[in-house]
Amino acid sequence: MWGIPVLDGRRILLVISGGIAAYKSLELIRRLKDRGADVRCILTGNASHFVTPLSVQTLSGNKVFDNTFSLTDEHEIGHITLARDCDLVVVAPATANLLAKMAHGLADDLASTALLVTDKPILVAPAMNFRMWGHPATAANMATLKGRGVHSVGPNAGMLAEGESGLGRMAEPAEILAAVESLLAAGPLKGIKALVTSGPTYEPIDPVRFIGNRSSGKQGHAIAAALARLGAxxxxxxxxxxxxDPANMRVIHVETAREMLGTALGCLPVDVAVCAAAVADWTVSNASKEKRKKDASGQPPPIELAANPDILATLSEKGSARPRLVVGFAAETEKLLEHARAKFVRKGCDWIVANDVSPHSGTFGGDFNTVHLLTQGGAEEWPRISKTDVAERLAWKIADTLKGHP
Known part of the structure; x- marks a missing residue:
């Protein structure tokens, strides 16, 4: 099941600060509630310009606290009780301003006071312009907070509110939720070893040219992060x-398909292998150690191709080192299910995630994906969702399967 209520009865204090990413906090509240958490919220003064107290209260089902110390609130709960009567404090979004307050121990409103007085774990989800995130002051503040044991998730790279692109987007609600679950519950994949391949492979033609593909690695990296958040x-x-590189895992960089296969075999045994990499089918058998030149007539030199090793099929082979679950990807531009089913049979893996990568789909390099999951039981069609959500959904399905088949 995707969305197991592993947070039943856990109390979350969510601090929402003033940034455009505050709108995502509404989705985060809904997801936390779906998992069974009791969510209380503090809005900073600036946050109320982006989300209303009424919307936050409606979704959380609890009174919303703002940056004023009303006598009623102090009598009923008090800022110290509010900060300590929880299992975890989540700051999402965490602006550069609020992170600076936390690092320097400032307490000039309810949010910063609660963060200073709490004795519970804190998880921050930074969100800001990429220049602010890359500023030495912010880097120093984050280093200070991490040194004190503050946990963080994100930020991600992508398009920002100002129309610029860079590292500074708040982590998606699914990522924050998984980080919360990882901190508050023994992850369902604790004790499980997972291997994930991601990105393209580059097959050299000569020292300056190569054969490759358009894979960005976003989906594979998201899957690795989702598995790690569930405890793998x-x-x-x-x-x-x-x-x-995603946090909380071992990352190995390779270039060619042969390097990827050799590295994967060296990581065995594992419980689950997810082959999300877009591996080049061919390598250049007559690759040159020097830059190739046109001949006297201006014609390009001939390139001879040879088949690359099949990583998915190799990992799927029967034997003592075969992972309990092997998941492959089928990236197709036409006849998606027909070609994916043929690959499913040919490779011998347990699952195939089939996705359309035709030019109109926007999958390569994009943030969304539409996939079908093929198993021995048939095909599941998943809606168009973010690659982060695809990763979370797949990670939970892996957890359910491995727990049910030791």
């Missing part, structure tokens, strides 16, 4: 990508 011991093997 994850090794991520990634081809060349422009993504930061």
């Amino acid at each position: 011991d994850v090794t991520l093997i990634t081809g060349p990508v422009k993504l930061p």
Whole structure:
């Protein structure tokens, strides 16, 4: 089941600060409630410009506290009780301003006072302009907070509210939720070893040219992160990508398909292998150690191709080192299910995640995906959702399957 209520009875204090990403906090509240959590919320003065106290109260089912110390609130609960009568404090979004207050011990409103007085774990989800995130002051503040044991999730790279692109987007609600679950509950994948491949492979033609593909690695990296948040011991093997290494896992960088296969075999045994990498089917058998030149007539030199090793099929082979669950990906531009079913039979894996990567789909390099999950029981069609949500959904399905089949 996707969405097991593992937070039944756990009390979350959610601090919502003033940034455009505050709108995501409404979805986070809903997801926390769906997991069974009791959510209380503090809104900073600026946060109320982005989300209303009424919407937060309606979703949480609890009174919303703001940045004033009313006598009624102090009598009924008090800021110290509010900060300590919880299992976890979540700050989402965590602006540069609030992170600075936390790092320097300032307490000039209810939110910063509660954060200073709490004795419970704190999880922050930073959100700000990429220049603010990259500023040395913010970096120093985050280092200070992490040194004090404050946990963090994100930020992510992508388009920002100002129309610029960079590292500074608040983590998606699904990512924050999984981080909360990881902190408050023994993850359902605790004790499970997972191997994930991600990104493209580059097959050299010569020292400056290569054969590759358009894979960004976003889906594979998201799956690795989702498995880690559920408690798995994850090794991520990634081809060349422009993504930061996910936290809380071992990351190994490779370039070619042969390097990826050798590295994967060296990581065995594992319980689950998810082969999300877009591995080049061919390598250049006559690759040159020097830059290739056109001949005297201006014609390009011939390129000879040879088949690359099949990583998914190799990991799916029967034997003592075979993972209990092997999941492959089928990226197709036409006849999606027909080609995916053929690959499912041919590779010998347990599941295939089939996705449309035709130019109109926007899958390569994009943040959303539409997939079908093929298993021995048939095909499941998943709606178009973010790659983060695809990863979470797949991670929970893996958890359910491995728990049910030791």
